[in-house]
Amino acid sequence: MKQATATFDFDDDAPLLAVEDAVVTYSTSGGDLTAVDEISFSVDENEIFGLVGESGCGKSTVAQAILSLLPSNGRVSSGSIRFRGVELTELSKRELDSLRWEHFSLISQGAMNALNPVHRISNQIVEAIQAHRDVSTDEARERVAELFEVVGLDPDRMDDYPHQFSGGMKQRAYIAMSLALDPDLIIADEPTTALDVIVQDQILKRLKELRDDLGISVIIISHDISVIAETCNRLGVMYSGKLMEYGNLKEIFDNPYNPYTLGLQNAFPTLRGDQSDLISIPGSPPDIADLPDGCRFMDRCPFATSECGTDHPPLETVGEDHASACYHHDSIERMREESKDRETWSRTGTDAATSGGVGDD
Numbered sequence: 225m226k227q228a229t230a231t232f233d234f235d236d237d238a239p240l241l242a243v244e245d246a247v248v249t250y251s252t253s254g255g256d257l258t259a260v261d262e263i264s265f266s267v268d269e270n271e272i273f274g275l276v277g278e279s280g281c282g283k284s285t286v287a288q289a290i291l292s293l294l295p296s297n298g299r300v301s302s303g304s305i306r307f308r309g310v311e312l313t314e315l316s317k318r319e320l321d322s323l324r325w326e327h328f329s330l331i332s333q334g335a336m337n338a339l340n341p342v343h344r345i346s347n348q349i350v351e352a353i354q355a356h357r358d359v360s361t362d363e364a365r366e367r368v369a370e371l372f373e374v375v376g377l378d379p380d381r382m383d384d385y386p387h388q389f390s391g392g393m394k395q396r397a398y399i400a401m402s403l404a405l406d407p408d409l410i411i412a413d414e415p416t417t418a419l420d421v422i423v424q425d426q427i428l429k430r431l432k433e434l435r436d437d438l439g440i441s442v443i444i445i446s447h448d449i450s451v452i453a454e455t456c457n458r459l460g461v462m463y464s465g466k467l468m469e470y471g472n473l474k475e476i477f478d479n480p481y482n483p484y485t486l487g488l489q490n491a492f493p494t495l496r497g498d499q500s501d502l503i504s505i506p507g508s509p510p511d512i513a514d515l516p517d518g519c520r521f522m523d524r525c526p527f528a529t530s531e532c533g534t535d536h537p538p539l540e541t542v543g544e545d546h547a548s549a550c551y552h553h554d555s556i557e558r559m560r561e562e563s564k565d566r567e568t569w570s571r572t573g574t575d576a577a578t579s580g581g582v583g584d585d
């Protein structure tokens with residue numbers, strides 16, 4: 225049955241998505257936890273924006289906050305999230321439901337398992353279309369065939385059941401479903417994590433083609449900086465609820481300013497040589513229930529000094545469409561050089577701070 229569709233007062237001059245100083249809090253029996261802390265970024269039309277960082281840094285929380293799909297104990301406690309100028313945090317459930325399918329949709333890591341095993345794939349997509357558009361079943365089926373072609377699936381297979389599809393095919397079928405109503409923005413949360421490298425590559429290529437051919441924008445969320453490197457125009461590097469580095473992908477990859485980004489670049493293959501060159505960042509991120517006063521990365525940062533223990537550093541502009549949060553931007557050349565050395569990463573923030581760290585230049 226077709227649902228009533230809300231209309232919105234979009235501002236054509238506003239960015240497609242603008243997140244400003246967003247704070248997301250979870251209420252727990254032990255008190256409120258801040259999972260996302262004053263994050264700001266924007267996504268333009270026809271752009272693939274990446275959010276990258278280790279597990280638990282708040283990437284999915286950002287996605288859920290944008291889509292108003294936070295768990296019941298989560299809320300955007302301050303800041304704003306605007307889609308074409310419309311404040312999402314103030315919309316009713318009916319308005320949000322309408323906006324979600326018509327203007328943006330989510331592809332999650334487990335999306336392929338979200339297909340109902342007892343219904344033909346075609347029928348599931350037809351149902352999604354008819355829930356929002358007043359079209360006949362024949363028209364909706366034609367649209368499904370078109371969508372199958374768009375995502376690189378054979379339309380002759382659209383009446384298959386999900387179990388007849390491989391994991392990669394199911395993920396494509398779910399992408400087809402998420403494209404059914406021509407969204408402007410797709411949020412893809414770890415869209416390829418469960419897939420093998422070849423299928424992963426095909427899906428990422430397909431997302432790029434969707435941007436080029438259909439003009440949609442995509443937010444890709446991944447813990448793997450090489451996935452982001454292959455796909456995105458712009459990115460945000462997240463750590464422990466904060467944005468550490470933000471801006472144009474090429475600018476950040478050619479001239480990284482943040483020690484955390486330097487560490488991530490070392491930790492993933494394809495960016496720096498083969499597997500044997502990989503250097504992981506020792507230690508783990510702080511517990512969000514017990515955050516340090518200073519820089520959130522301090523305890524794992526080989527370049528930390530006592531200055532880092534005061535407050536978390538603010539994001540500062542370091543280039544065109546490029547900002548980073550670190551107290552040691554002045555020593556960036558030295559940090560880049562030293563970061564390539566495995567030995568550097570065996571120094572922890574505390575050791576580095578007591579031995580003077582990078583600030584001793």
Ligand SMILES: Nc1ncnc2c1ncn2[C@@H]1O[C@H](COP(=O)(O)OP(=O)(O)OP(=O)(O)O)[C@@H](O)[C@H]1O
Nearest residue numbers: 250252259278279280281282283284285286295512
């Ligand atoms: N419903 C919840 N209640 C309390 N804390 C939560 C809840 N959901 C997430 N968190 C906490 O919020 C922080 C951010 O989690 P989130 O899932 O957004 O991170 P992530 O970067 O997406 O990690 P992953 O890649 O593992 O999903 C984590 O510390 C997590 O434990």
